[in-house]
Amino acid sequence: MEPIIQIRDLRKFFGKKQALYGINLDIMPGQIIGYIGPNGAGKSTTVRILAGLDERFEGTVTIKGIDVKENPLAVKRIIGYIPELADLYDVLAPMEFLMLIGRLHDLEDQQIEERATRMLDFLGLKDQLHHRMDTFSKGMRQKVLLVSGLLHNPEIIFMDEPLSGLDANAVILVKEIILRLVEQGKTVIYCSHNMDTVEKISDRIILIAEGKVVADGTFQELKRNEGDTLEKLFSQLTGQPDFDQLAEGFTQTFNP
Numbered sequence: 001m002e003p004i005i006q007i008r009d010l011r012k013f014f015g016k017k018q019a020l021y022g023i024n025l026d027i028m029p030g031q032i033i034g035y036i037g038p039n040g041a042g043k044s045t046t047v048r049i050l051a052g053l054d055e056r057f058e059g060t061v062t063i064k065g066i067d068v069k070e071n072p073l074a075v076k077r078i079i080g081y082i083p084e085l086a087d088l089y090d091v092l093a094p095m096e097f098l099m100l101i102g103r104l105h106d107l108e109d110q111q112i113e114e115r116a117t118r119m120l121d122f123l124g125l126k127d128q129l130h131h132r133m134d135t136f137s138k139g140m141r142q143k144v145l146l147v148s149g150l151l152h153n154p155e156i157i158f159m160d161e162p163l164s165g166l167d168a169n170a171v172i173l174v175k176e177i178i179l180r181l182v183e184q185g186k187t188v189i190y191c192s193h194n195m196d197t198v199e200k201i202s203d204r205i206i207l208i209a210e211g212k213v214v215a216d217g218t219f220q221e222l223k224r225n226e227g228d229t230l231e232k233l234f235s236q237l238t239g240q241p242d243f244d245q246l247a248e249g250f251t252q253t254f255n256p
C-alpha cells in the first residue's frame with residue numbers, strides 16, 4: 001500500500017526562528033494518528049503545512065501524490081482542516097457560515113443545507129442553526145468548526161485540538177465520530193494534549209519536541225513497561241521536570 005501522506009525533510013523557519021527541523025513521515029491510509037508534543041513543539045505548524053495553508057517551508061510534502069507546495073488548491077479539495085481556534089465570522093449564523101464554506105468546495109446549496117442541518121442536529125445545535133454565532137459558547141463554536149471541516153466529505157482530516165471546549169458528553173460523541181470516520185476509510189491526523197484520548201483512539205502516535213520527531217509507533221510499541229500510560233511516557237520523553245519543585249516555586253511568588 002502506498003502512503004497517503006509523505007513528508008520529506010520538512011523544515012520551517014519563522015524569520016530566524018526554526019520551528020521544524022527535518023520531519024520525515026509516511027502516513028498510511030485509513031489510520032488515525034495522534035500527533036502530540038509539548039507547547040510550541042511544532043504540531044500546528046506541521047498540520048497547517050499539510051493542509052495547504054502555509055507554502056513557505058523547505059522539504060517536500062505530498063498528499064495522495066499531490067505536491068502541497070505546487071498545488072495547494074487540489075490538496076484543499078481532498079482534505080478537511082479543523083483548526084484549534086478560528087474566526088468564525090461571528091455575525092453569521094452557522095447555516096450562513098457553512099453555506100459559505102460549502103460553496104467554496106463547489107457543493108450545491110441544497111446539499112450543504114441538508115448536510116449541515118443533519119450534522120448540527122446530531123451535535124445538539126438544531127435550534128441554533130439560524131442564530132448569530134457571537135452569542136455562542138466555546139463548545140458550540142467548536143462544533144460548528146467540526147462541521148465546517150467535514151462538510152465536503154474529505155478523505156483526509158486534520159484536526160487541531162478537536163475536543164477543546166467540548167463538554168464531557170460532546171467529547172465522547174466526537175471521539176466516537178472520529179473513530180467511525182476512520183472505519184469508513186478516512187485518514188485522520190489530530191493534535192491533542194489529552195493523553196488519555198490519544199492513547200485510546202490512535203493507531204499510531206507521533207510525538208514531536210522542538211521540531212523533531214522523538215517517538216513514533218503504536219502505544220503498545222512505545223510503552224516501556226506494562227502499566228505505563230501515555231502521560232507518563234510523554235513526561236519521560238520530553239524531559240522530566242520536577243513538577244513539585246516548579247509548583248512550589250510558582251506559588252512562592254506570593255510569599256517570598
Ligand SMILES: Nc1ncnc2c1ncn2[C@@H]1O[C@H](COP(=O)(O)OP(=O)(O)OP(=O)(O)O)[C@@H](O)[C@H]1O
Pocket residue numbers: 014017019037038039040041042043044045046
Ligand atoms: N506565526 C508565527 N510567527 C513566529 N513564530 C511562530 C509562528 N507560529 C508558530 N511559531 C513558533 O513555532 C513554534 C511551533 O509552534 P506551533 O504553534 O506549531 O506549536 P504547537 O506544537 O502547535 O504548540 P501548542 O501545543 O502550544 O499549540 C513555536 O516556537 C512558535 O513560537
